[in-house]
Amino acid sequence: MSAPATAEVLSVSPPAMSRRRARDLWRGVARVGESRPATVGVLIILFWLAVAALAPLLAPYPPNASDLAALAHPTPSRAHWLGTDHLGRDLLSRLAWGARPVLVIAPLAVLGATALGCLLGLAAGYHRRWIDLVLTRACDIVLSFPVIILYMIILTHFGSSAWNIVGVLTLTKAPIIARIVRGLTLELREREYVAAAKMRGESALYIMLVEILPNARGPLLVDMCLRTGYNIIIIGVLGFLGIGLPPPDPDWGGMVKDTYGMMSVWPHMALVPCAAISSLVIGFNLLAVGLRELGLRD
Amino acid sequence: MTEGPLLEFRDVAIAYATRGGEVPVIPGLSFRMDAGEAMGLVGESGCGKSTVALSIVRYLGRAGRLVRGRILFEGRDLATLDAAELRAVRGRRIAMVYQDPMASLNPVMTVGRQLMEVPMIHEGVGAAAAHDRAIEMLREVKLADPDAVMTRYPHQLSGGQQQRIVIAMALIAEPALLVMDEPTTGLDVTVEAAVLDLVRELRRRRRTAILFISHNLGTVVRVCDRIGVMYRGELVEEGSVRQIFTDPRHPYTRGLLDCLPALGRDKRHAPLVPIPGQLEPALARPPGCGFAARCVHVDRARCTSAPIPLRPRDGARGHRVACVRAAELAPWTRRRADATAAADGAGASDPVISTRHLGKLYHPRAGLFGAGRAPVRALRDVDVVAGRGQTLAIVGESGCGKSTLAKVLAGIEVATEGHVVLDGAEIGGLGVDRRSRALRRKLQMVFQNPESTLNPSHTVGYAIGRALRRLRDGAPADPSAGVARLLEIVKLAPELARRKPRQLSGGEKQRVAIARALAGDPDVIVADEPVSALDVSVQATIVNLLAELQAARGTTLVFISHDLAVVRYLADHVAVMYLGAVVEFGRVASVFAPPYHPYTEALLSAVPVPDPDRQYARILLEGSVPRASEALRGCPFASRCPRKVGAVCDDTPPPVHRLAGDHRIACHIPAGELATLQTGLVEPQRQER
Numbered sequence: 010m011s012a013p014a015t016a017e018v019l020s021v022s023p024p025a026m027s028r029r030r031a032r033d034l035w036r037g038v039a040r041v042g043e044s045r046p047a048t049v050g051v052l053i054i055l056f057w058l059a060v061a062a063l064a065p066l067l068a069p070y071p072p073n074a075s076d077l078a079a080l081a082h083p084t085p086s087r088a089h090w091l092g093t094d095h096l097g098r099d100l101l102s103r104l105a106w107g108a109r110p111v112l113v114i115a116p117l118a119v120l121g122a123t124a125l126g127c128l129l130g131l132a133a134g135y136h137r138r139w140i141d142l143v144l145t146r147a148c149d150i151v152l153s154f155p156v157i158i159l160y161m162i163i164l165t166h167f168g169s170s171a172w173n174i175v176g177v178l179t180l181t182k183a184p185i186i187a188r189i190v191r192g193l194t195l196e197l198r199e200r201e202y203v204a205a206a207k208m209r210g211e212s213a214l215y216i217m218l219v220e221i222l223p224n225a226r227g228p229l230l231v232d233m234c235l236r237t238g239y240n241i242i243i244i245g246v247l248g249f250l251g252i253g254l255p256p257p258d259p260d261w262g263g264m265v266k267d268t269y270g271m272m273s274v275w276p277h278m279a280l281v282p283c284a285a286i287s288s289l290v291i292g293f294n295l296l297a298v299g300l301r302e303l304g305l306r307d
Numbered sequence: 308m309t310e311g312p313l314l315e316f317r318d319v320a321i322a323y324a325t326r327g328g329e330v331p332v333i334p335g336l337s338f339r340m341d342a343g344e345a346m347g348l349v350g351e352s353g354c355g356k357s358t359v360a361l362s363i364v365r366y367l368g369r370a371g372r373l374v375r376g377r378i379l380f381e382g383r384d385l386a387t388l389d390a391a392e393l394r395a396v397r398g399r400r401i402a403m404v405y406q407d408p409m410a411s412l413n414p415v416m417t418v419g420r421q422l423m424e425v426p427m428i429h430e431g432v433g434a435a436a437a438h439d440r441a442i443e444m445l446r447e448v449k450l451a452d453p454d455a456v457m458t459r460y461p462h463q464l465s466g467g468q469q470q471r472i473v474i475a476m477a478l479i480a481e482p483a484l485l486v487m488d489e490p491t492t493g494l495d496v497t498v499e500a501a502v503l504d505l506v507r508e509l510r511r512r513r514r515t516a517i518l519f520i521s522h523n524l525g526t527v528v529r530v531c532d533r534i535g536v537m538y539r540g541e542l543v544e545e546g547s548v549r550q551i552f553t554d555p556r557h558p559y560t561r562g563l564l565d566c567l568p569a570l571g572r573d574k575r576h577a578p579l580v581p582i583p584g585q586l587e588p589a590l591a592r593p594p595g596c597g598f599a600a601r602c603v604h605v606d607r608a609r610c611t612s613a614p615i616p617l618r619p620r621d622g623a624r625g626h627r628v629a630c631v632r633a634a635e636l637a638p639w640t641r642r643r644a645d646a647t648a649a650a651d652g653a654g655a656s657d658p659v660i661s662t663r664h665l666g667k668l669y670h671p672r673a674g675l676f677g678a679g680r681a682p683v684r685a686l687r688d689v690d691v692v693a694g695r696g697q698t699l700a701i702v703g704e705s706g707c708g709k710s711t712l713a714k715v716l717a718g719i720e721v722a723t724e725g726h727v728v729l730d731g732a733e734i735g736g737l738g739v740d741r742r743s744r745a746l747r748r749k750l751q752m753v754f755q756n757p758e759s760t761l762n763p764s765h766t767v768g769y770a771i772g773r774a775l776r777r778l779r780d781g782a783p784a785d786p787s788a789g790v791a792r793l794l795e796i797v798k799l800a801p802e803l804a805r806r807k808p809r810q811l812s813g814g815e816k817q818r819v820a821i822a823r824a825l826a827g828d829p830d831v832i833v834a835d836e837p838v839s840a841l842d843v844s845v846q847a848t849i850v851n852l853l854a855e856l857q858a859a860r861g862t863t864l865v866f867i868s869h870d871l872a873v874v875r876y877l878a879d880h881v882a883v884m885y886l887g888a889v890v891e892f893g894r895v896a897s898v899f900a901p902p903y904h905p906y907t908e909a910l911l912s913a914v915p916v917p918d919p920d921r922q923y924a925r926i927l928l929e930g931s932v933p934r935a936s937e938a939l940r941g942c943p944f945a946s947r948c949p950r951k952v953g954a955v956c957d958d959t960p961p962p963v964h965r966l967a968g969d970h971r972i973a974c975h976i977p978a979g980e981l982a983t984l985q986t987g988l989v990e991p992q993r994q995e996r
Binding site for chain 2: 202210220224226
C-alpha cells in the first residue's frame with residue numbers, strides 16, 4: 010500500500026462535516042436510552058467510572074494504610090463502612106482505588122485487540138487465498154493454547170506490569186476479533202457498493218477501511234463490550250493467581266487472593282471485591298445485550 | 308358453506324408501534340370476498356397490502372395492533388379465536404404463500420415429509436394416506452416425477468419448483484381461502500407465467516378463494532376476477548378486472564396502468580407515464596384524499612377537505628371508487644404504440660463497445676482429494692455490439708450468463724477467452740484494477756440491488772462526491788456543487804446529499820447509483836437489472852430517466868434484464884442469451900418479430916400482458932436451465948426446446964442464420980421455416996390494431 014493512498018484514506022472526513030458527525034454520534038449514544046438492559050449497563054459502568062475517577066475524594070483512608078485498631082473487629086463499622094481486610098486496610102478505600110487499574114487495563118486491551126484483530130480479519134477476509142490461510146492458521150495456533158498457562162509463562166518471564174497485561178490480553182484476544190471481522194468481511198466484500206468502489210479504482214486499503222469496516226461496527230461494538238467484561242474477569246484471575254498487578258497497590262483480584270483463606274471467618278473481605286468484579290462484568294454484559302437489541306431493531 | 312361472504316373486513320384499522328409513535332398503516336379498510344372468488348390487491352410497496360394479508364391470520368407481530376374493526380372469516384371474528392382455534396383455521400381453512408419459497412420451506416426436511424405433515428397434523432390422517440395425498444398434490448401442481456420430488460430437500464429444487472411445492476403445501480389441506488403475497492415476484496418471466504397459469508387452473512378445479520397480492524397489475528389480471536387498488540392503506544378503487552382495466556376511475560389506478568411497460572411500447576413512440584412523486588410515509592395523513600399530492604386531476608378545494616369514502620358507481624355493479632371526481636374524468640384509453648411509426652431504432656452508428664468470441668470458464672475449487680467439479684461455462688462465444696448513444700439489451704432467464712457478461716464488460720470478472728473492445732482498445736483481459744483511470748471513467752456500472760448498491764455507512768453526498776473525486780479530472784476539493792448538479796440530473800433534491808441510504812426509498816437509491824455512475828461522464832453504462840427489484844410504478848421513472856439521460860448525453864447503455872417489456876421499451880439492439888450463448892441478436896424490432904429463435908419465442912409468450920381480453924398460445928418450457936457444462940456439444944437450448952428437430956440439436960452446434968440488417972439466429976431450423984411456424988405469435992399489441 011502506497012503512502013499517498015493511506016493519506017487519502019485518512020482525509021476522508023472534511024472538517025466541514027465534523028460538527029454534523031458529532032451530532033450524529035451524540036444521537037447514537039442517546040439511543041442507548043431506548044434499551045432497558047443497555048441503560049442499566051451504562052449506569053453500572055458510569056457508577057464505577059465515577060468511583061475510579063473520584064477515588065481520592067471518596068476513599069476515607071489511604072488505600073495501603075493499616076488501621077491496627079480495627080484488626081480486632083474488621084467487619085463493617087462506622088469507621089470502616091465496608092470493613093477492613095486482614096491487615097486492617099480499609100476495604101472501601103481499596104475498592105475505590107482498585108477500580109482504576111481495571112477500568113484502564115480492560116478497555117485498553119480491548120481496543121488493542123480490536124485494532125489488531127480488525128487488521129488481521131480485514132486482510133484475511135478481503136484478500137482470501139494464501140493471506141487468509143496464513144492468518145487464520147496463525148490465529149488458530151494462538152487460540153489453541155490454554156490461555157491461563159500462556160499468561161503464566163509470559164507474565165512470569167517478562168514480569169507483571171499494567172502494560173504487559175494489556176499486551177498479553179491484546180495478543181490473546183485479537184485472534185477472536187480477527188475471526189469475527191473475517192467472517193463479516195467475507196460477506197461484505199460481495200456487496201455491490203464494494204464492486205462500485207472497485208469500479209472507481211479505489212485501493213484495497215480504502216475498500217477495507219472505508220467501505221467494509223464501518224459496516225461491521227454493529228457486531229464489533231457488541232463484541233467489544235462483551236470482551237471488556239471478559240477482560241475484567243481475566244484481570245481478576247491474574248490478580249488471584251498472583252501474576253496480576255504487583256502489590257501492595259489495590260487490585261480487586263489480588264484483594265480476593267489475600268483474603269479468601271479467611272472466607273469462613275470474615276467472608277466480607279473476599280466477597281466485597283468479588284461483588285465489585287461481578288457488577289462491573291454484568292454492567293458490560295448488559296450493555297452488550299442492549300446494543301445487540303438496538304442493532305436488531307434497525 | 309356458511310351464508311354470506313367468506314372473508315369480510317369491516318372498517319379495519321391497523322397500526323404499528325414504532326420509535327416515532329404509533330403509525331396508522333391501515334386507517335380504515337372494508338371489503339368482502341365470496342367463497343371461490345379470486346381477488347387481487349394491488350398497490351406500491353408500503354401501501355399496506357402485506358399488512359392486510361398478515362392480519363387475516365393474525366401474524367402482525369408484536370408491533371402491529373388491530374385498532375378498530377372486525378375481520379370476519381366464515382362469519383367468525385378472527386380476533387376472538389383462542390390459540391387452538393386459530394391454529395385450526397391457519398393452514399386448514401386459510402393457507403398462505405409468500406414471496407420467497409425458501410423461507411417457507413424447512414431446509415432440513417424432505418419436501419415429501421413437509422407435505423405429508425399438513426394432513427397428518429391438521430386432519431390426523433395416517434402416514435400412508437398422507438403420502439398418497441402428497442403424491443396426488445404434486446401431480447396437481449405439475450411437478451414431473453412426484454415420487455422423486457418427495458425425497459428431495461428444498462435446496463435441490465429450482466425456485467419455480469419450490470414455489471410449486473409451497474402452493475401444494477398450501478392446497479393439500481383444501482383450504483377455503485388461499486392468500487398469496489407476491490408469489491411470483493422473485494421468479495423469472497417464464498417461471499412466473501407457468502406458476503400463474505397453474506394457480507388459475509387449480510382455482511378453477513378446486514373452487515378455492517384466492518386473495519392475490521401484487522404490485523404489478525399485469526400479474527394480477529391473469530389470476531383474479533376482482534381487483535382492489537390500495538393506496539396508503541385504503542382501497543381507492545374496487546371492481547371487476549374488466550371494470551378496472553377498461554374503465555378505471557381513480558387517477559391512481561390510471562397511473563398504475565399507464566406506467567406498465569408493454570411489448571408494443573418503446574421509448575420513442577410511447578413513453579411510459581410514471582406517477583409523479585412517491586408514496587409518502589403513513590405518519591402524516593392529510594385530511595381528504597391520500598393521493599391528492601400526486602394526483603394530476605386534483606381539485607384542492609374538494610379533494611383535501613373531507614375524507615373521501617369508497618362509493619359505488621352508478622350503473623356499474625360492484626365498481627366502487629374513492630374519488631370525488633370519478634364521474635368527471637374523461638374515459639380512459641391505454642396509450643398504445645403506433646404500429647407504423649415503430650421504426651427500427653436509429654440507424655447503425657459506430658460501435659462503442661463490442662465483444663468477439665468472448666468466453667468465460669469458471670473452475671470450481673478442487674476438493675480435498677483433488678477431484679474438482681467440472682468447470683462451468685458461463686459465457687460461450689459471445690459476439691455483441693453496442694453503437695454510440697444506443698441501448699444494447701441482454702435478456703434471458705437467471706443463470707443464462709447475462710450478469711457474467713455485465714461483470715466481464717465492467718472488469719469485475721476477467722474473460723478467459725476472446726475480446727472486448729471499448730473505443731478501439733482491447734479490455735477483455737483487463738480486470739478493473741488494471742484498467743487506467745481514463746478507461747474506468749469511460750465505462751461505469753449500475754447494479755441490481757438498491758439495498759446493497761450504496762454503502763449504508765456513507766451519506767449520498769459522500770458516495771457521489773467520492774466518485775467525482777476519483778473519476779473527474781480537476782475536481783474541486785469541495786465536491787458539493789458537483790454532487791448537487793448530479794442529483795439534479797437524476798431528479799433528486801440536493802438536500803438528499805445529507806441523507807444515509809436507509810432514509811431513501813428503493814427508487815431514490817437507484818437514482819443515486821445512477822448519479823454515481825454518471826460522475827465521470829462515462830461513454831458506456833452497464834446496468835445489471837437496475838429496475839428488477841423495484842415496483843412497477845418506480846420502474847417506469849427509472850427507465851424513463853435512463854432513456855432521457857441517454858438522449859441528452861449520448862451515453863451508450865448496456866442494459867441487462869429479464870423483463871422483455873422493459874427491454875422492448877428501452878433497447879435498440881437485443882441479445883437473447885441462453886446458457887452463456889447468444890442465441891439471437893439484432894435490432895429490437897427484428898428480434899421482437901418472427902422469425903424468432905425458439906427460446907426468444909418462449910420468452911415472449913411468457914410476458915404478462917396487462918389486458919384481461921387477451922389470451923394467446925403460451926409456450927411452456929419444461930424443467931429449468933441446466934448446468935452450463937463445458938461438455939455441451941450441440942445447441943445449448945436443445946434440452947428444453949419445444950421445436951427440437953432431433954439428434955442433430957444435441958450433437959452439432961447450430962448454424963447462425965444471418966438475416967436482414969444484423970439480425971442473426973443460431974438454430975438448426977432454417978429462418979424461413981421458423982417464420983412460417985411462428986406466425987401465430989406476433990407482437991400482441993401490434994396485432995390488435
